[in-house]
Amino acid sequence: MSINLRSHMMRPIRSACLGTATALIALLAGAPVAVAATDTGSAHAKGTDRVITVIGHLTQQTRFPVNPGGxxxxxxxxxxxxxxxxxxDKKQVGETNGTCTTTLAEENGGAEVCVVTYNLPGGQLTVQGMVFGILTQGLPTLPPPSFDNAITGGTGKFDRARGQVHADTIAPGKRRFTIDLD
Structure with missing residues (x-):
């Protein structure tokens, strides 16, 4: 009786890879806007919670509608x-760039899924999540509602960052971002 060791060993590896890929897709599908400023040290290295507050001034925004004029x-x-x-709101500490895609245009004021990168001293933070109630009667709301999004990672001193970002509109084109790093 001979056993094909190669095919016998490949099945568990394939199953593990498929399970890992499925978990990663599920994590990313459920995953939001973040930021940092004058904080020092790595979030991963410290192993403690840190809160960073920054003020964002919108400088550019372009909309790409599916139904222009509609x-x-x-x-x-x-x-x-x-x-x-x-x-x-005195010293410039970085910038943020991102995209949002409308996923629900009419019900309950609409919804967008956003992916944002915050370029900060010492590294970047990536954030992803939903913003609800962004539309009123098919038009963007003013001011946009508050929202919470997830920190999905980072680079440099934000390597392996996790946590959440809370955003509040404080004036037209101006938001306060409270970044809570785990």
Whole structure:
């Protein structure tokens, strides 16, 4: 009786890879806008919670509608850039760039899924998540509602960063981002 060791060993590896890929897709599908400023040290290295507050000033925003001239529709995209300042809104500390795609255009004020990168001193933070209630009668709301998104990673001193970002609109084109790093 001979056993084909190669095919016998490949099945568990294939199953493990498929399970890992499925878990990764599920994690990314459920995953939001973040930022950092004058904080020092790595979030991963310290192993403690840190809170960073920055103020974002919208500098560029372009909308790419599915139905130009018509109401908001699923698939509409918005691309934006903001300059980030410290919590006192005095010193520039970075910038943020991102895209949002409309996923629900009519019900309950609409919804967008956003992917954003915050370029900060010492590294970058990536954030992903949903923003709800962004539309009223098919038009963007003013001011946009508050939202919470997940920190999905980072580079440099934000290597392996996790946590969440809470955003509040504090003036037209201006938001306060409270970044809670785990």
């Amino acid at each position: 109401p908001a529709a699923q698939g509409d995209r918005t691309v934006f850039r903001s300059i980030l300042f410290d919590k006192d």
